[in-house]
Amino acid sequence: MRPNGFLSTDDQIGEITHRCGTTHLGRFAGENRPQITPRAVLVELHSDTLRNMLAAIAIALAAIVVPTGDPPPSRVTIDVVTINGTGCPAGTVAVAVSPDNTKFSLIYANLIAQVGGTSKPTDARRFCTATLRVNAAGYAAGIARAEYRGFAHLESGASASLRLRYSFPGILPIGDKTKNFTGPFSDDWSFVDDQPARSACGGSQTLTLGVDLKVSLGTSDPKKTSFVAMDSVDGSLGQTYDFAWTRCP
Known part of the structure; x- marks a missing residue:
């Protein structure tokens, strides 16, 4: 934080949000847009901040109850096999499984696309593909439902799109949704x-999740920043998947 109260790219976003008393990346950037440089919201979060986010996710997951069949009685774990993409640098993605094994959340701490202001042309698109391995002895994992949350701020004339996918490789069907926004929008x-x-019993328990965010300047004022973000935590979950379990013989 600079003495004049303005934020710069030298400040870690984790430090910024901590000092401002918020962990909601998208809303923070929207409410403080006049004081924050566009590049500042693209800085990687501190590892301590990510751990705090995981703790908040676990508490929120425990409070949600959605029937998805009988889950495994023993603890389910998920390994992050690979993470690739422009929107998920090292240390900014984590996974949390609910205590009752009925759902999990994928947390993107730094996934935001933006245009306008001092944004670079490459900032207009951010994507991430995560490959996860579900560990649940005697069970085949599936996805029954996915809920996505985030924040967008679009100036009049700007637009944005999100594409979100999930699948077990080689097995159909897959989840594939697209959502479009037009400005003015800030919510x-x-x-x-x-x-x-x-997935199938005896088959791969590897799950692929994909996120693709795009923002277009359109006819909006190029001096003003528009962005769309996959948020981390604001008391609700950013990205939650309900398991569908099959007990294997």
Whole structure:
């Protein structure tokens, strides 16, 4: 934080949000846009901040109850096999499984696309593909439902799109949803994909999740910043997947 109260790219976003008393990346950037340089919201969060986010996610997951069948009685874990994309640098993605094994959340701490202001041309698109391995002895994992939440700020004339996918490689069907926004818009957003996707007993328990964010300047003022973000935590979950379990012989 600079003495004059303005924020610069030298400040870690984790430090900024901590000092301002918020962990909601998108809303923070929207409410403080006049004081924050566009590049500042693209800085990687501190590892301590990510751990705090995980703790908040676990508490929120425990409070949600959605029937998805009988889950495994023993603890389910998820390994992050690979993370690739322009929107997920190292240390900015984490996974949390609910205590009752009925759902999990994928947390993107730094996934935001933006245009205008001092944004670079490459900032207009951010994507991330995560490959996860579900560890649940005696069970085949599936996805019954996915809920996505985030925040967008679009100036008049700007537009944005999100494409979100999930699948078990080689197995159909897959979840694939697209959501479009047009400015002026400055608010939280959410939507649900209830297309089931299942793995098979004896098959791979590897799950692929994809996120693709795009923002277009359109006819908006190029001096003003527009962005769309997959948020981390604001008391609700950014990206939640309900398991669909199959007990294997």
